[in-house]
Amino acid sequence: MSDLTALVARLRAAFAAGRTRPSSWRRAQLTALRTLLDTHRDDLAEALRLDLGRSRPEALAVEADFVIREIDLLLDLLDDWTAPRPVPVSGCPAGSTAAVHATPLGVVLVVAPWNYPVQLALLPLAGALAAGNAAVVKPSELAPESSRLLARLLPRYLDPEAVAVVEGGPEAAAGLLAQRFDHVFYTGGPGVGRIVMRAAAEHLTPVTLELGGKSPVFVDRDVPLAHTARRLVRAKFANAGQACVAPDYVLTDPVTARALEPELVRALHRLYGPDPATAPGYGRIVNTRHFDRLVGLLGSGRTVVGGVHDRATRYLAPTVLAEVPPDAPVMREEVFGPVLPVTEVAGLDEAVAFIDARERPLAVYAFTGNEETRRRLVAGTTSGAVVFGQPSVQVMAPELPFGGVGASGIGAYRGRHSLAVFSHLKPVLDVPLRSGPPR
Numbered sequence: 001m002s003d004l005t006a007l008v009a010r011l012r013a014a015f016a017a018g019r020t021r022p023s024s025w026r027r028a029q030l031t032a033l034r035t036l037l038d039t040h041r042d043d044l045a046e047a048l049r050l051d052l053g054r055s056r057p058e059a060l061a062v063e064a065d066f067v068i069r070e071i072d073l074l075l076d077l078l079d080d081w082t083a084p085r086p087v088p089v090s091g092c093p094a095g096s097t098a099a100v101h102a103t104p105l106g107v108v109l110v111v112a113p114w115n116y117p118v119q120l121a122l123l124p125l126a127g128a129l130a131a132g133n134a135a136v137v138k139p140s141e142l143a144p145e146s147s148r149l150l151a152r153l154l155p156r157y158l159d160p161e162a163v164a165v166v167e168g169g170p171e172a173a174a175g176l177l178a179q180r181f182d183h184v185f186y187t188g189g190p191g192v193g194r195i196v197m198r199a200a201a202e203h204l205t206p207v208t209l210e211l212g213g214k215s216p217v218f219v220d221r222d223v224p225l226a227h228t229a230r231r232l233v234r235a236k237f238a239n240a241g242q243a244c245v246a247p248d249y250v251l252t253d254p255v256t257a258r259a260l261e262p263e264l265v266r267a268l269h270r271l272y273g274p275d276p277a278t279a280p281g282y283g284r285i286v287n288t289r290h291f292d293r294l295v296g297l298l299g300s301g302r303t304v305v306g307g308v309h310d311r312a313t314r315y316l317a318p319t320v321l322a323e324v325p326p327d328a329p330v331m332r333e334e335v336f337g338p339v340l341p342v343t344e345v346a347g348l349d350e351a352v353a354f355i356d357a358r359e360r361p362l363a364v365y366a367f368t369g370n371e372e373t374r375r376r377l378v379a380g381t382t383s384g385a386v387v388f389g390q391p392s393v394q395v396m397a398p399e400l401p402f403g404g405v406g407a408s409g410i411g412a413y414r415g416r417h418s419l420a421v422f423s424h425l426k427p428v429l430d431v432p433l434r435s436g437p438p439r
């Protein structure tokens with residue numbers, strides 16, 4: 001028996017023995033995870049600095065505190081979620097009663113990416129534990145310090161009989177995916193997403209795939225452009241653009257495009273100063289493979305600002321490209337880096353058609369004051385989410401389901417939706433032993 005087979009068998013035995021089901025166990029795990037995040041703020045900040053050059057305030061806000069808020073919501077929801085929900089039924093013998101019980105699935109696998117390596121490992125884990133499952137977490141090998149830290153700390157704080165961390169890259173992931181899990185929760189690119197789904201199909205294991213894609217931003221004419229540029233720049237260049245919810249490209253009409261250009265330059269200057277290379281809040285590209293890929297996208301359109309890069313430090317300046325043709329290389333793949341192409345369209349009709357002709361994105365963003373434009377964007381496009389007025393903020397609200405559609409993913413999680421992902425809704429129907437004529 002391989003080590004991984006033995007590991008999953010051990011977790012399965014713990015689940016089968018009922019260890020993870022009681023509400024008290026779930027609460028204890030969530031509380032311990034919260035304590036871990038609170039106690040090891042320095043360790044987390046340091047790991048994220050080493051992995052991604054992330055500043056301490058940003059690291060704590062988007063990784064530790066972010067997960068803590070999710071845990072607090074899950075703790076609030078737990079009693080309600082675990083209570084059987086009575087359902088009046090028709091079509092059954094007289095006197096029948098029914099309730100829906102949210103039951104845990106068993107042993108689940110969480111495969112996490114490198115770009116928010118703590119947050120995107122622990123948010124799904126918190127949901128899995130809250131729903132009463134045993135779990136294996138596979139952090140990303142591309143954020144090695146964060147991966148090591150999670151491997152060291154999680155077994156110290158969480159129940160080691162029911163929670164395990166397996167470190168490693170594609171080989172470790174493949175070894176895990178060969179095991180039978182009851183759910184696989186994967187966050188990352190669509191290429192690996194296909195591998196994950198194929199492996200899960202062998203065991204008929206359901207999957208949640210949190211993928212990415214090219215999320216457009218429609219900028220309407222007559223919006224306050226200085227304000228728009230500031231919000232756009234903040235969302236696009238956080239973590240050097242390496243965020244699944246980052247705005248990928250801008251669609252706007254030629255007049256607005258010209259007026260937006262200087263505002264974007266001003267907003268960048270305001271956020272990162274005259275030299276972003278020395279700005280403490282500006283990140284680096286995760287590895288040379290991604291760096292080379294991004295530099296290869298710089299030739300599209302006209303460079304408004306940025307373009308400066310240094311392979312040794314994997315620094316790529318915040319870059320805005322104007323008049324980018326729809327078929328330019330930068331428009332053919334998810335950018336996932338600090339390059340913002342602006343593509344011109346005649347107006348809303350063309351923007352809606354443009355978005356709809358491409359793979360379904362994780363989000364459609366828009367800056368507009370026009371009610372009819374909002375309605376058209378909501379009804380006329382298909383995406384994981386629609387956000388008006390401030391890109392990327394949807395991740396801040398754990399009350400909202402977070403997930404993609406089509407090429408941007410399968411399934412959605414966060415808060416109550418995480419509990420649904422990691423539970424089976426089991427109807428329990430009770431027909432009185434003696435009621436009416438026997439059937």
Ligand code: NAD
Nearest residue numbers: 112113114139140169170173188189192210211212213244
């Ligand atoms: P990735 O697909 O390269 O890797 C993600 C995970 O898959 C890692 O743990 C990695 O070890 C594992 N993996 C790599 N190769 C594998 C293989 N052959 N078999 C099995 N597992 C394998 O993704 P990435 O580069 O880390 O992340 C970038 C992508 O993820 C972007 O497309 C981005 O939009 C997306 N993303 C989505 C979300 C979301 O919540 N929707 C969040 C972050 C990133």
